[in-house]
Amino acid sequence: MQTYDITITESAQDYLSELLEKQSVEGIGVRIFVTQPGTPYAETCLAYCRPEEVQEEDEVMELEPFKVYLEPHSIPYLEESVVDYASDRMGGQLTIKAPNAKVPKVSEDSPIEDQINYVLFNDINPGLASHGGQVSLVEVISEEQGEIAVLKFGGGCQGCSAVDMTLKDGVEATLVEKVRGLVGVKDVTDHSVTDNAYYQ
Template structure:
């Protein structure tokens, strides 16, 4: 589930030692989990701040607490510490923070959102754009994803190609039961469009 490398354990233990508080631990959590604004955070955790429902991992040098709501969003997360010429840096990579990992059994909305946030939006971000799922509609042939573009994609002259060759093709190949994608964006608004 969550991995804390040995170098990160040593670094965190050193930080905890400097706090001079008996029983000081580390807490990891995700703010705004499951949204594009999710942030993964590490904080000190004093003994009186421990919550009984926390998930606890005992490391040789310290305890790590994880708030239960953050657990699915921290699956496959890695906390690492790497030294460099300037000293070192603690990093947290949590690929599922913005959207928990999904499988073929997950609800179709979760599957679509996961692909949008983890694969499609990072590519659109280079043009200042994004796409999000508005809703799903049921038609006789199957499910249709209703999407809305924003940022540099709104009003962009290449949005039809992006929708058909990129977004729709990817989603239909990867999400069982999805037969089409429709765009409900008002593309008459062109102020931020990547291509005019």
């Protein structure tokens, strides 16, 4: 049986078991997944999963009281996550801590989109944030010479007169150096909008 680096504490299992019993649906379980994984907007979600909602490709964690269904694409982002239930005077709260939801652990075998997002999130956006800007990946297109990352700038980078310099010398150089198979980047931002630009 496969093991996952996901911890569901005993108190969380007890709490979830109680909730599931109240559903009075035979074989109901729990689904854990991440929306917009590997981006700053990642959200880790936990939902009921009825038998008819189980997907063929789901991975399954068999716990004593119930089954936990994992969306395959979410699994790398759920590594080292902890689902816990802490009771307090107001009743209690179920929490999910997923340190890798926004930043996946990537390797050279990871999809190129994940590798690009990882470099953007860790190496590029922290520097752009000082100007109130950020850059995100729109898509990856294959051309004869290799893969091109299509990027969109936002915040203080949109409409900024220094964006070409930032793009070519900073962003493109860093991405091409760190992501194998990537040969260049393309900017699809509408830089005619200069409302928030850092340099006008």
